[in-house]
Amino acid sequence: MQHPDFPKEVERLTYTKEYMDELLEASQRDLRAVQEKIKESMANLEYIDSSDSYINILTNSRFFELALNQKESLEAVRKKPYFARIHFQRTGENQELLYIGKTSLFHNETFEPIIVDWRSPVANVYYDGRLGDITYPVRDEVFTGHLFSKRQYKIEDGELLSFQDVDLTTNDDLLQEALTGKADVRLTEIVATIQKEQNEIIRAHLKQPILVQGAAGSGKTTIALHRISYFLYTMGEHFNPEQLMILAPNKLFIDYIGDVLPELGVERICQTTYAEYVQNATGLKLKLQNSNDQLETIVEEGIDVLPAFNIPQIKGSLFFKELLDRYIKRVEQELAELFDEDVFIEKYRIMRGSHLKRLFLEEFAYMPIEKRIERIKKVVQTEVKRKAKSVLSSLNARYEEMIGKALSGLRDPDKRRATVVKFIDERDERIPKIQAESKSAASLYMKRFEKVKIKQLYRKLLTDRFLLQELSPEWTLEQQERFLQAHLKEKWVLEDLAALYYLHAKIKGISDQWKMRVVFIDEVQDYSLFQLAALQEGLETDMFTMVGDLAQGIHGYRSLTEWESVLKLFPRANYFTLQKSYRTTIEIMNVANKILSKMDENLPLVEPVVRHGQEPTFVQSEKFDTAAISTLYESIKQHGHQSIALICKTTSEAEHYTKLLVEAEVPAEMLSEESALGRSKLLVVPSHLAKGLEFDAVILAAFDLPYFDTTIDRKLLYVALTRAMHELYLVGPSLETFLLEGK
Ligand SMILES: Nc1ncnc2c1ncn2[C@@H]1O[C@H](COP(=O)(O)OP(=O)(O)OP(=O)(O)O)[C@@H](O)[C@H]1O
Numbered sequence: 001m002q003h004p005d006f007p008k009e010v011e012r013l014t015y016t017k018e019y020m021d022e023l024l025e026a027s028q029r030d031l032r033a034v035q036e037k038i039k040e041s042m043a044n045l046e047y048i049d050s051s052d053s054y055i056n057i058l059t060n061s062r063f064f065e066l067a068l069n070q071k072e073s074l075e076a077v078r079k080k081p082y083f084a085r086i087h088f089q090r091t092g093e094n095q096e097l098l099y100i101g102k103t104s105l106f107h108n109e110t111f112e113p114i115i116v117d118w119r120s121p122v123a124n125v126y127y128d129g130r131l132g133d134i135t136y137p138v139r140d141e142v143f144t145g146h147l148f149s150k151r152q153y154k155i156e157d158g159e160l161l162s163f164q165d166v167d168l169t170t171n172d173d174l175l176q177e178a179l180t181g182k183a184d185v186r187l188t189e190i191v192a193t194i195q196k197e198q199n200e201i202i203r204a205h206l207k208q209p210i211l212v213q214g215a216a217g218s219g220k221t222t223i224a225l226h227r228i229s230y231f232l233y234t235m236g237e238h239f240n241p242e243q244l245m246i247l248a249p250n251k252l253f254i255d256y257i258g259d260v261l262p263e264l265g266v267e268r269i270c271q272t273t274y275a276e277y278v279q280n281a282t283g284l285k286l287k288l289q290n291s292n293d294q295l296e297t298i299v300e301e302g303i304d305v306l307p308a309f310n311i312p313q314i315k316g317s318l319f320f321k322e323l324l325d326r327y328i329k330r331v332e333q334e335l336a337e338l339f340d341e342d343v344f345i346e347k348y349r350i351m352r353g354s355h356l357k358r359l360f361l362e363e364f365a366y367m368p369i370e371k372r373i374e375r376i377k378k379v380v381q382t383e384v385k386r387k388a389k390s391v392l393s394s395l396n397a398r399y400e401e402m403i404g405k406a407l408s409g410l411r412d413p414d415k416r417r418a419t420v421v422k423f424i425d426e427r428d429e430r431i432p433k434i435q436a437e438s439k440s441a442a443s444l445y446m447k448r449f450e451k452v453k454i455k456q457l458y459r460k461l462l463t464d465r466f467l468l469q470e471l472s473p474e475w476t477l478e479q480q481e482r483f484l485q486a487h488l489k490e491k492w493v494l495e496d497l498a499a500l501y502y503l504h505a506k507i508k509g510i511s512d513q514w515k516m517r518v519v520f521i522d523e524v525q526d527y528s529l530f531q532l533a534a535l536q537e538g539l540e541t542d543m544f545t546m547v548g549d550l551a552q553g554i555h556g557y558r559s560l561t562e563w564e565s566v567l568k569l570f571p572r573a574n575y576f577t578l579q580k581s582y583r584t585t586i587e588i589m590n591v592a593n594k595i596l597s598k599m600d601e602n603l604p605l606v607e608p609v610v611r612h613g614q615e616p617t618f619v620q621s622e623k624f625d626t627a628a629i630s631t632l633y634e635s636i637k638q639h640g641h642q643s644i645a646l647i648c649k650t651t652s653e654a655e656h657y658t659k660l661l662v663e664a665e666v667p668a669e670m671l672s673e674e675s676a677l678g679r680s681k682l683l684v685v686p687s688h689l690a691k692g693l694e695f696d697a698v699i700l701a702a703f704d705l706p707y708f709d710t711t712i713d714r715k716l717l718y719v720a721l722t723r724a725m726h727e728l729y730l731v732g733p734s735l736e737t738f739l740l741e742g743k
Contacts, residue, residue, distance in 0.1 A: 217583025316528020
């Protein structure tokens with residue numbers, strides 16, 4: 001039976017669309033008018049003074065761009081102008097029906113809100129849950145009101161299909177529907193179904209750092225992206241999108257999230273990886289070794305206990321930062337000694353070196369070293385200029401006086417002439433010399449400060465025995481030796497990046513272009529403490545949004561294994577946890593939870609959002625059988641699924657299986673960090689690369705190498721299992737291969 005409000009709701013939608021059409025027509029007219037103006041100015045370019053016309057073209061192009069943007073965003077939302085409505089009364093005001101959508105729309109004349117933006121303060125009421133008396137924050141104030149009802153709409157192509165009122169007792173149908181959807185091999189925006197605990201994180205204090213420990217599939221990536229959108233909406237006046245940076249684990253991941261940001265109205269923010277950012281910000285070109293090689297070695301050799309003196313871990317620790325601080329101090333001292341000489345022009349002392357040294361070591365100590373040197377050069381230049389003037393005028397005066405005295409004091413004309421000529425010659429020689437010296441004195445003096453070569457400086461630390469002994473008295477001789485031995489060959493690994501960036505920041509400073517003011521980090525468990533500390537100091541901000549999951553910390557041999565140290569590093573941070581998974585069915589999560597409970601981290605089990613699916617299937621097989629995989633793949637496709645992955649433990653296994661499948665003419669393709677995500681083939685994915693991604697169905701195959709009950713294998717397995725949205729198949733010789741028991 002149709003809801004009694006249905007006709008009214010259709011009417012409202014029609015009204016909204018018609019108003020949008022009016023606006024669209026107007027913007028179409030604007031566009032034409034601007035186009036005409038541009039044409040006119042173009043024609044004028046050749047005849048009259050072209051600068052005016054040029055300015056006209058520029059201005060009109062800007063209008064054109066604005067009008068075009070407005071038109072495009074209107075067209076985009078017209079198909080689905082809003083997704084929810086709240087019946088709300090702010091204390092002391094009238095009751096209102098507010099329709100919530102992806103962007104706001106106001107009536108030009110009446111200023112009536114036709115659509116309210118999901119990021120606006122009042123929309124918080126929709127996400128926050130409860131009906132009845134409520135409070136909500138608007139900037140620094142807290143508003144109160146009463147929420148009578150919440151309604152959700154299903155609108156497709158501008159047509160109202162259905163709607164329903166939601167309260168605490170009804171199931172969130174919209175969410176259920178969103179979750180049964182197919183993985184489009186890309187994330188989508190979820191503004192209509194953001195949950196209360198997710199909303200709290202999206203809107204958490206924007207000026208403070210946040211750290212989120214979230215279960216696999218709890219929406220961490222999605223939330224981080226929505227928080228960016230919310231941030232720009234709320235703080236856009238104070239921040240340019242260019243000053244925001246999202247750090248993703250690899251290029252593949254950037255591609256994966258790439259479409260969501262524009263959908264959320266976010267353009268121009270810097271999306272990069274740590275490695276790429278560091279190279280851009282430092283200008284260093286480094287041929288980095290693949291950071292997964294180390295992981296693969298550990299996995300293939302089944303290593304569970306890492307050596308006590310584990311170099312990747314040391315390089316990611318705050319002790320290493322301390323070591324570099326000592327090194328920087330040493331560099332600073334060496335440079336300071338160069339100020340022992342005073343600044344002279346001819347025989348005149350212009351400035352004392354000790355004064356400059358004090359500027360360098362004390363007054364300007366807040367600046368990066370080379371910036372201090374640049375500043376001191378300016379100080380010297382100004383002082384030289386000022387003092388040279390007075391030296392010259394007193395010297396001129398002195399010669400005047402001496403010449404005058406010679407003229408009046410010497411009786412003998414020959415002697416008089418000779419003395420006067422001598423003084424004049426002397427003066428004429430010294431004055432231009434002093435003038436010339438005063439021009440170059442500052443540069444000449446500062447020449448002793450050569451530009452520091454960061455790569456060389458760092459390499460010295462890695463290879464110079466005496467330097468290392470001096471800087472790391474905590475280490476035994478054997479440890480120092482191990483450190484030196486590890487760096488015999490010049491090769492760069494991920495763990496070196498924080499150090500290079502830190503040295504660059506402290507010595508040269510980070511240029512404005514790369515001085516991001518707000519940072520969003522996904523998969524933060526894969527970072528080391530020093531990587532975070534280096535960024536924090538280089539950028540001089542702690543406005544970080546960090547999301548991650550310790551259960552997926554497959555790089556634990558070099559990165560974080562707990563959050564306490566991160567919270568210490570960011571003392572202002574708010575810490576959140578997300579326990580619900582929106583990705584996987586209950587059946588799949590039950591299997592993944594078995595692995596989670598084996599981990600040492602003692603993380604709580606993940607609660608799947610109530611959504612059932614088929615039980616994960618174990619397919620017993622002694623060896624990798626391409627025909628069986630092909631049949632399985634085809635049958636999954638028959639279920640209507642499109643994004644299907646075959647996840648293997650290691651890269652070499654993935655390469656091997658891809659080869660076999662391709663030879664057997666199964667449409668398979670191996671995923672690499674550089675490849676674009678496709679959906680038309682069976683994607684063969686090494687487990688470490690699957691992190692962060694999701695697929696409709698996952699086939700987990702393990703033959704050459706079973707999953708061992710080691711820290712790293714449990715995590716890799718957990719990552720692999722939690723990639724599946726709807727269907728999961730385990731293919732191998734036995735369930736034990738996947739750390740599961742029984743048949
Ligand atoms: N409130 C929501 N409404 C609809 N879908 C949601 C919601 N929250 C999350 N999802 C969906 O759940 C899936 C998992 O989200 P996401 O990838 O952001 O999780 P994650 O915590 O980053 O996962 P992982 O740690 O495993 O990489 C995505 O398909 C996302 O669209």
